[in-house]
Amino acid sequence: xxxxxxxxxxxxxxxxxxxxxxxxxxxxxxxxxxxxxxxxxxxxxxxxxxxxxxxxxxxxxxxxxxxxxxxxxxxxxxxxxxxxxxxxxxxxxxxxxxxxxxxxxxxxxxxxxxxxxxxxxxxxxxxxxxxxxxxxxxxxxxxxx
Amino acid sequence: xxxxxxxxxxxxxxxxxxxxxxxxxxxxxxxxxxxxxxxxxxxxxxxxxxxxxxxxxxxxxxxxxxxxxxxxxxxxxxxxxxxxxxxxxxxxxxxxxxxxxxxxxxxxxxxxxxxxxxxxxxxxxxxxxxxxxxxxxxxxxxxxxxxxxxxxxxxxxxxxxxxxxxxxxxxxxxxxxxxxxxxxxxxxxxxxxxxxxxxxxxxxxxxxxxxxxxxxxxxxxxxxxxxxxxxxxxxxxxxxxxxxxxxxxxxxxxxxxxxxxxxxxxxxxxxxxxxxxxxxxxxxxxxxxxxxxxxxxxxxxxxxxxxxxxxxxxxxxxxxxxxxxxxxxxxxxxxxxxxxxxxxxxxxxxxxxxxxxxxxxxxxxxxxxxxxxxxxxxxxxxxxxxxxxxxxxxxxxxxxxxxxxxxxxxxxxxxxxxxxxxxxxx
Numbered sequence: 342x343x344x345x346x347x348x349x350x351x352x353x354x355x356x357x358x359x360x361x362x363x364x365x366x367x368x369x370x371x372x373x374x375x376x377x378x379x380x381x382x383x384x385x386x387x388x389x390x391x392x393x394x395x396x397x398x399x400x401x402x403x404x405x406x407x408x409x410x411x412x413x414x415x416x417x418x419x420x421x422x423x424x425x426x427x428x429x430x431x432x433x434x435x436x437x438x439x440x441x442x443x444x445x446x447x448x449x450x451x452x453x454x455x456x457x458x459x460x461x462x463x464x465x466x467x468x469x470x471x472x473x474x475x476x477x478x479x480x481x482x483x484x485x486x
Numbered sequence: 487x488x489x490x491x492x493x494x495x496x497x498x499x500x501x502x503x504x505x506x507x508x509x510x511x512x513x514x515x516x517x518x519x520x521x522x523x524x525x526x527x528x529x530x531x532x533x534x535x536x537x538x539x540x541x542x543x544x545x546x547x548x549x550x551x552x553x554x555x556x557x558x559x560x561x562x563x564x565x566x567x568x569x570x571x572x573x574x575x576x577x578x579x580x581x582x583x584x585x586x587x588x589x590x591x592x593x594x595x596x597x598x599x600x601x602x603x604x605x606x607x608x609x610x611x612x613x614x615x616x617x618x619x620x621x622x623x624x625x626x627x628x629x630x631x632x633x634x635x636x637x638x639x640x641x642x643x644x645x646x647x648x649x650x651x652x653x654x655x656x657x658x659x660x661x662x663x664x665x666x667x668x669x670x671x672x673x674x675x676x677x678x679x680x681x682x683x684x685x686x687x688x689x690x691x692x693x694x695x696x697x698x699x700x701x702x703x704x705x706x707x708x709x710x711x712x713x714x715x716x717x718x719x720x721x722x723x724x725x726x727x728x729x730x731x732x733x734x735x736x737x738x739x740x741x742x743x744x745x746x747x748x749x750x751x752x753x754x755x756x757x758x759x760x761x762x763x764x765x766x767x768x769x770x771x772x773x774x775x776x777x778x779x780x781x782x783x784x785x786x787x788x789x790x791x792x793x794x795x796x797x798x799x800x801x802x803x804x805x806x807x808x809x810x811x812x813x814x815x816x817x818x819x820x821x822x823x824x825x826x827x828x829x830x831x832x833x834x835x836x837x838x839x840x841x842x843x844x845x846x847x848x849x850x851x852x853x854x855x856x857x858x859x860x861x862x863x864x865x866x867x868x869x870x871x872x873x874x875x876x877x878x879x880x881x882x883x884x885x886x887x888x889x890x891x892x893x894x895x896x897x898x899x900x901x902x903x904x905x906x907x908x909x910x911x912x
Contacts, residue, residue: 388600
C-alpha cells in the first residue's frame with residue numbers, strides 16, 4: 342500500500358518534470374530538413390544567431406533567432422508556425438497569396454511584422470498595430486483587439 | 487471496540503496517508519509550475535532583448551524598477567562554443583535599483599550577431615517573491631488538508647452512525663431479551679435489506695427459543711407431576727412387601743436397598759417439581775419475612791440434626807433483614823443454604839451465619855476443595871457425589887433468588903465456602 346503511494350508520487354513528480362519542457366541549444370544542421378529549406382529560401386542572406394529545441398512529452402518545437410532580430414518557430418515536422426520580425430518585415434512570399442491581396446487592398450501602407458499559424462487560423466500583426474485573423478482557407482475573419 | 491470507531495479509525499489512517507501523498511504531490515507540482523513560469527518569463531525577456539539587440543533597436547533601460555536585471559557582454563568564440571545555448575542557474579545577484587544583493591534565477595543565452603561576434607546575455611529575476619509564494623502555498627495546503635481531514639472524518643462518523651441505527655436498536659433489543667420472559671415486540675423499521683433480514687432472522691430465532699423453552703418447561707413439569715403417583719404406589723408396595731412374613735432375610739435387605747433408591751428418586755422428583763413451580767411462578771402469595779427469626783429457627787433445627795458432627799455455629803446479627811417473599815420458598819432457600827453449610831462440612835467444623843444490612847452470608851469450613859463457581863448453580867452439579875443429595879439444592883436456591891431479585895454469589899477463601907445473599911431493600 343505504502344509502496345504504491347510512493348511510486349505514485351514518484352510518477353507524478355517525474356511526469357511533471359517531463360511536462361516542464363526542456364530547452365536545448367542546437368545547430369542549424371539539427372533542424373528538420375523542411376525548416377532548413379524555409380530559412381534558406383526566405384532568409385537567404387541572413388545568418389542564424391542561435392537555435393533551440395523545446396521538447397515536451399508528446400511534442401517538439403524549434404525556435405530560430407536570426408541575426409537581424411527575426412524569430413521563426415517550427416513544429417516537430419519542420420513546418421513554420423510563427424514568423425516574428427518585429428523590427429523589420431516578414432519576407433515576401435511567406436504570407437499566403439490571398440491574405441497578401443487582402444492586406445494590399447485594405448491596408449496598403451502597412452507592413453506585416455508577424456504571422457502566426459496553427460491548426461485553427463492565421464493571425465497577422467501589422468506595423469500600424471492592426472491585428473488580423475484569417476481562417477485556414479485564407480478568408481478574412483476579422484480584426485483582433 | 488465499536489464497529490463505528492473501527493471503521494472511522496481505519497478511514498482516518500487511510501485518508502491520512504492518501505492526503506499526505508496528495509498534498510506533497512500537489513505542492514511539488516505547483517512549485518514546479520512556478521519555476522516553469524519563472525523560466526518562461528526569463529526566456530521571453532531574454533528573447534525580447536536579443537531580438538532588439540540584433541535588430542539594432544534601443545535596448546530597454548537596465549534600471550527599470552522591476553528588479554529584473556540583464557546585461558550583455560561580448561565573449562570569445564571558445565567560450566561561446568563551450569557554453570552554447572541556454573543555461574539556467576540560481577545565484578546571488580546585485581540589484582542596482584535597490585543597491586542590494588539578492589537570490590535570483592538566472593538565464594544565460596549565447597547569441598551571435600551578423601558580424602560573427604558572440605555575446606552572452608544574462609537575465610535575472612529575483613526569487614524572493616517565489617519563496618513567499620511557496621510558503622503561502624505550503625501553509626494553505628496544510629490548512630486545507632486539516633480541514634478536509636476533519637470534515638471527511640466527521641461526515642463519515644455521522645453517516646455511519648445514521649446507517650447503523652437499526653443495528654444498534656436491534657442490539658439493544660437483544661440485550662433486553664431473555665428466554666423465559668415475555669418476548670418484547672421488535673420495533674425496528676429498517677429500510678436496508680440486510681438489516682431487515684437480520685431483524686427477521688433474530689426475531690425468528692428468539693421466538694423459536696422461547697417456544698422450545700416453554701415446551702421443555704411444560705414437559706418437565708408434567709413428567710414430574712405424572713411420576714408422583716406411580717412413585718408413591720411403588721413406595722407403598724415395597725412397604726407392604728417388607729411387612730410380609732414370607733420375605734427372607736436376604737430378600738429384605740435387597741428390598742431396603744431398593745427403597746433407599748426409590749426415596750432418592752422421590753426426593754429428586756419433588757425438587758424438580760418445586761423448581762418447575764418456582765419457574766412457572768406458582769407461588770403468588772408473598773408476605774414480609776424477618777430473615778433473622780427464620781434463620782434462628784432453622785439453625786436450631788439443623789444443629790440438632792448434625793450434633794454428631796460436633797460443628798460449632800456462630801450466628802451474628804448486625805442488622806435486621808426483612809424480605810418480601812413466599813414463606814415456603816423462604817424456608818426452602820435459607821434451609822438449603824444452611825443445610826449445605828452443615829452437610830458439606832467436616833467433623834469439628836464451623837458454620838457462621840452473618841446478617842448485615844445488605845444481606846446474609848453463610849460461611850462454612852470446606853470438606854472438599856473449591857467448587858466451580860461457573861457451574862455451581864446449574865442442575866445436577868455436584869463437586870463430589872454425596873449420598874442423599876440430589877444436586878439440585880443450589881439450583882433451587884438460585885431460582886428462588888432470581889424470582890425475588892436476590893443476588894447470590896459464591897466464593898472460596900481460606901478453605902471456607904462463602905455464599906453471599908444480597909437482599910433488596912423494602
